[in-house]
Amino acid sequence: MKALIVFAHPEQKSFNGAMFETAVETLGAAGHEVATSDLYTMQFNPVSGRHNFLTLKNPDYFKQQLEELHATETYGFADDLEREITKLEWCDLMIWQFPLWWFGLPGMLKGWVDRVFAMGRTYGGERLYANGVFKGKRAMLSLTTGGPQQAYPKGAFNGDLDAILRPIHRGMLQFVGFDVLAPQIVYGPVRLDEAQRTELLSAYAARLNKIAEETPLDVGIY
Numbered sequence: 001m002k003a004l005i006v007f008a009h010p011e012q013k014s015f016n017g018a019m020f021e022t023a024v025e026t027l028g029a030a031g032h033e034v035a036t037s038d039l040y041t042m043q044f045n046p047v048s049g050r051h052n053f054l055t056l057k058n059p060d061y062f063k064q065q066l067e068e069l070h071a072t073e074t075y076g077f078a079d080d081l082e083r084e085i086t087k088l089e090w091c092d093l094m095i096w097q098f099p100l101w102w103f104g105l106p107g108m109l110k111g112w113v114d115r116v117f118a119m120g121r122t123y124g125g126e127r128l129y130a131n132g133v134f135k136g137k138r139a140m141l142s143l144t145t146g147g148p149q150q151a152y153p154k155g156a157f158n159g160d161l162d163a164i165l166r167p168i169h170r171g172m173l174q175f176v177g178f179d180v181l182a183p184q185i186v187y188g189p190v191r192l193d194e195a196q197r198t199e200l201l202s203a204y205a206a207r208l209n210k211i212a213e214e215t216p217l218d219v220g221i222y
């Protein structure tokens with residue numbers, strides 16, 4: 001299996017950093033090929049704009065999706081985007097490792113999606129959802145929260161985490177054709193002691209060792 005792990009946390013020594021390292025080491029030790037996009041270390045630019053492209057079809061009026069279609073036809077994506085899109089096309093499994101920020105992706109990772117999930121190359125026309133460009137590939141969110149688990153069921157203090165993640169699962173990953181695996185969630189790692197955190201890292205490694213056998217989620221339409 002070819003695995004791409006996208007990591008979006010500004011601190012390598014964070015618990016997210018430990019989860020990222022766990023995934024890289026575990027999948028590598030199991031004989032899988034592993035590629036990474038460590039966005040902060042790479043100093044990935046998450047801001048979308050004219051610099052996404054080598055040349056512009058219409059320099060007078062910037063319309064991102066039309067320029068993406070043009071770049072798809074002319075091999076015209078900027079080098080940083082081309083490298084990331086190539087990794088997407090290469091992988092069989094993609095994992096996003098991130099802390100939940102404001103009930104969503106950190107801006108760094110959201111910006112990566114804004115730029116890398118380009119029309120034409122990664123979706124478009126009839127090539128959406130079940131007919132998506134990345135049909136047959138699988139993706140998994142691996143995230144941490146600040147809030148405890150009891151704050152995240154439906155009707156609780158913060159509300160249903162499945163519903164919070166749905167725009168990512170459905171609107172990003174499934175939209176471009178990925179099958180979505182159940183998210184790996186560590187609630188409030190800062191509230192846990194060292195032994196509990198170590199145990200959760202071991203549990204994550206155990207899951208990753210069998211991830212090829214997992215059945216994707218039915219995120220559904222509602």
Ligand SMILES: Cc1cc2nc3c(=O)[nH]c(=O)nc-3n(C[C@H](O)[C@H](O)[C@H](O)COP(=O)(O)OP(=O)(O)OC[C@H]3O[C@@H](n4cnc5c(N)ncnc54)[C@H](O)[C@@H]3O)c2cc1C
Nearest residue numbers: 014015016018099100101102103144145146147189190197
């Ligand atoms: C802008 C912003 C928005 C936010 N929005 C939300 C929100 O909407 N909802 C919400 O719930 N939370 C929110 N938070 C909180 C955030 O989600 C949590 O702070 C984050 O998920 C915790 O993960 P971390 O990796 O940063 O933890 P850290 O604080 O880095 O790690 C927790 C502990 O784990 C330890 N650790 C690191 N490596 C290991 C290891 N190998 N073994 C054992 N222990 C280790 C660390 O030393 C630390 O003591 C927000 C935070 C920010 C900054």
